[in-house]
């Protein structure tokens with residue numbers, strides 16, 4: 001008998017708790033996403049995140065490739081010694097300091113007196129940061145190409161630069177594509193500190209919602225989920241691209 | 251020996267790798283229309299000699315003149331001169347990210363500014379000559395070693411060079427594929443191409459070469475027509491080398 005009563009009460013307690021939790025959740029959900037169209041706020045933040053990550057990645061790849069060419073030209077041909085020294089210094093400094101600090105320095109020291117859109121500042125900061133990592137990725141890619149490829153290009157009459165452009169870099173690029181994509185994924189996540197310079201990216205948008213609604217669970221988990229989905233989709237895309245490239249030129 | 255004009259003149263060529271004297275004062279002339287075979291033991295400097303001819307190795311001392319132009323002069327446009335000097339490597343070095351056709355058309359299009367149609371026509375004619383026209387759309391990895399080397403030869407020929415340099419073109423091949431590559435080289439020689447061929451194929455040297463250089467210790471120790479060199483070797487070093495390889 002006692003056991004039966006206990007189970008009944010217990011059941012009721014749980015039921016009430018669940019009902020209450022559901023009511024709380026749905027009102028929380030309403031409060032955080034639906035009310036005042038707050039979901040649109042997140043979408044705009046996502047737009048900023050993607051914009052910054054995309055253009056920073058392009059800047060990073062172009063500048064990183066340039067740095068890698070300088071580094072490998074110095075290693076292979078013994079030319080561009082001074083530029084190589086600068087490139088090494090640049091890479092060491094960028095890789096040796098936190099990206100948030102770099103972002104702050106670029107915003108508040110370098111562009112302190114200039115009225116430049118925070119999005120542009122973020123693109124420059126993350127692009128410069130990414131370049132240092134991409135440079136090392138490209139460098140290892142270039143170094144992995146057989147010396148015979150280089151000699152074949154030169155013996156046909158191609159200059160050093162043409163050989164790099166037509167023969168070495170396309171192969172290096174293919175070899176480092178997975179590493180490059182991982183750099184982009186890292187970059188995408190790193191842009192989440194953009195809020196430090198007043199940019200309302202995905203993370204900052206979620207955080208602002210949290211501060212308005214005083215409920216942390218939904219906005220922050222939603223933000224985390226969006227990042228996670230992007231990373232998973234990107235990773236899957238890279239795997240497919242890798243497979244296609246492998247099949248294209250076995 | 252019927253000799254044409256001097257094509258490549260090598261004067262006092264030296265190449266040191268640290269303590270190693272890979273080339274020790276070589277003076278030699280390659281004449282138009284000649285097929286010069288370079289033989290000698292491993293490490294005797296054959297590759298270094300060949301690679302100095304188009305400046306893939308920078309000489310420590312001495313001069314190399316191609317058609318009268320000193321290629322060792324820093325003011326010389328080496329890229330222009332290399333367009334006239336085709337090179338074939340032991341390891342083929344085809345461009346793996348391009349089709350066979352693209353391997354052949356890249357340099358003519360970019361360096362000689364040929365239109366794609368002209369470059370393709372030139373490439374297809376060359377591929378037909380070596381019996382590989384049907385592989386134009388394939389990638390290098392889909393070919394056998396012998397096919398790769400034949401492609402490497404016509405890739406160099408696509409630039410219409412004045413001389414072809416071969417560095418042991420058959421040494422990386424399975425024995426059954428050596429013949430097809432030597433056949434292409436033999437035809438090339440018959441067409442009058444000037445060739446310098448580093449080789450271990452004594453049969454080829456004897457049959458196709460107009461002159462054979464025997465290198466040892468970074469020097470050209472002995473040279474002659476193939477008949478004389480193989481039948482009547484003079485130096486002890488050549489005698490002992492021939493005893494080992496023949």
Ligand SMILES: Nc1ncnc2c1ncn2[C@@H]1O[C@H](COP(=O)(O)OP(=O)(O)O)[C@@H](O)[C@H]1O
Nearest residue numbers: 267270271272291292293294295296297298299
């Ligand atoms: N890049 C290099 N660095 C150091 N030593 C080298 C290099 N290339 C060749 N050598 C040395 O120079 C000598 C001649 O080499 P090589 O021309 O390749 O001979 P071969 O082609 O006749 O076998 C050898 O002792 C070799 O070890």
Ligand SMILES: [Mg+2]
Nearest residue numbers: 296297298418
């Ligand atoms: Mg050799």
